Amino acid sequence: MNRETDDSHLVWENLDSxxxxxxxxxxxxxxxxxxxxxxxxPFVSVDAPDWVTIIPELAGDGGGMPSFLxxxxxxxxxxKVGLEFPAGVIxxxxxxxxxxxxxxxxxxxxxxxxxxxxxxxxxNPAFMTNRTFTYLARGLEKVAELNLDEHEILDVHKVVFxxxxxxxxQAPYDSAITLQAWFFYLRASGRL
Amino acid sequence: MNRETDDSHLVWENLDSxxxxxxxxxxxxxxxxxxxxxxxxPFVSVDAPDWVTIIPELAGDGGGMPSFLxxxxxxxxxxKVGLEFPAGVIxxxxxxxxxxxxxxxxxxxxxxxxxxxxxxxxxNPAFMTNRTFTYLARGLEKVAELNLDEHEILDVHKVVFxxxxxxxxQAPYDSAITLQAWFFYLRASGRL
Numbered sequence: 001m002n003r004e005t006d007d008s009h010l011v012w013e014n015l016d017s018x019x020x021x022x023x024x025x026x027x028x029x030x031x032x033x034x035x036x037x038x039x040x041x042p043f044v045s046v047d048a049p050d051w052v053t054i055i056p057e058l059a060g061d062g063g064g065m066p067s068f069l070x071x072x073x074x075x076x077x078x079x080k081v082g083l084e085f086p087a088g089v090i091x092x093x094x095x096x097x098x099x100x101x102x103x104x105x106x107x108x109x110x111x112x113x114x115x116x117x118x119x120x121x122x123x124n125p126a127f128m129t130n131r132t133f134t135y136l137a138r139g140l141e142k143v144a145e146l147n148l149d150e151h152e153i154l155d156v157h158k159v160v161f162x163x164x165x166x167x168x169x170q171a172p173y174d175s176a177i178t179l180q181a182w183f184f185y186l187r188a189s190g191r192l
Numbered sequence: 193m194n195r196e197t198d199d200s201h202l203v204w205e206n207l208d209s210x211x212x213x214x215x216x217x218x219x220x221x222x223x224x225x226x227x228x229x230x231x232x233x234p235f236v237s238v239d240a241p242d243w244v245t246i247i248p249e250l251a252g253d254g255g256g257m258p259s260f261l262x263x264x265x266x267x268x269x270x271x272k273v274g275l276e277f278p279a280g281v282i283x284x285x286x287x288x289x290x291x292x293x294x295x296x297x298x299x300x301x302x303x304x305x306x307x308x309x310x311x312x313x314x315x316n317p318a319f320m321t322n323r324t325f326t327y328l329a330r331g332l333e334k335v336a337e338l339n340l341d342e343h344e345i346l347d348v349h350k351v352v353f354x355x356x357x358x359x360x361x362q363a364p365y366d367s368a369i370t371l372q373a374w375f376f377y378l379r380a381s382g383r384l
Contacts, residue, residue, distance in 0.1 A: 010345055084317070
């Protein structure tokens with residue numbers, strides 16, 4: 001048996017599941033599963049809608065390095081102010097590209113002439129059911145003031161490539177979601 | 193006022209909080225906060241213990257590119273088999289380095305003569321309270337068979353740098369936690 005392609009010894013089978021708590025931004029579900037050897041066990045999953053992260057790249061002057069728009073905001077998980085790429089939830093009826101364009105406009109006031117998906121992953125395969133899509137936004141133009149959700153308060157900063165490269169991965173630039181987006185940016189821009 | 197250093201217009205104040213659900217691997221907490229303008233609103237947070245991810249690097253033969261140990265397992269969030277670096281929860285009383293050594297041994301059977309923290313971030317600042325630490329493990333030696341948790345089933349694979357670099361970011365190598373760890377690896381090994 002070729003274990004590269006046959007995963008039957010790894011895969012659990014769903015028995016039943018129940019929503020335990022509706023947290024608004026996600027629902028907590030308890031799932032009973034049966035292992036390949038027939039053991040039953042409960043697992044918990046966070047059912048969240050898919051997310052988008054947008055990397056808004058501003059062309060450098062005269063062939064110089066690009067800059068990026070970064071949002072500075074209080075984060076309710078870490079209870080700290082963090083600097084991250086604009087991001088948000090894909091609303092019902094939206095596709096990822098539409099959500100990326102909307103979040104970019106709401107959180108920065110910019111529109112992009114080029115908006116391209118450069119990657120998607122699971123934020124956390126162990127217990128999150130959703131995916132997060134990363135978009136590269138180019139050809140940016142400021143067309144509006146910020147249009148934030150009811151409990152959103154944020155500042156927008158412009159950060160040049162060399163500064164961002166140095167600061168990423170350390171507080172306040174210490175979000176795994178922003179780092180995975182940066183990985184896709186480095187690949188898409190030929191830097192990996 | 194210098195908004196680069198004064199975040200008082202961004203920071204919410206905690207009023208009270210309550211545990212809503214104990215999911216075992218985390219607790220769900222509801223927190224009421226007051227905005228800088230005095231608005232009250234409820235937020236939800238996932239209180240999880242800190243995590244570690246280990247990048248087990250095997251030296252290449254005769255100056256060649258290194259290989260890595262990767263675990264292949266069913267993931268209960270995505271309901272799919274994924275390939276990720278070994279990872280786990282820091283147990284009570286452990287420091288991150290101890291957890292990294294323990295998880296490496298349990299999930300791969302290897303010990304490392306060099307185990308070095310190369311970065312730490314918040315997995316998700318929006319609603320997760322914890323941090324995830326990334327360790328680079330070198331000087332690997334196989335000393336034991338796998339010693340897995342009760343409901344853990346996994347295979348260990350060896351993947352060479354060039355294959356991993358190509359496959360990372362696509363299923364089944366599509367975990368944001370593995371990607372953020374890879375960012376720190378690229379930086380620590382002088383490849384960024």
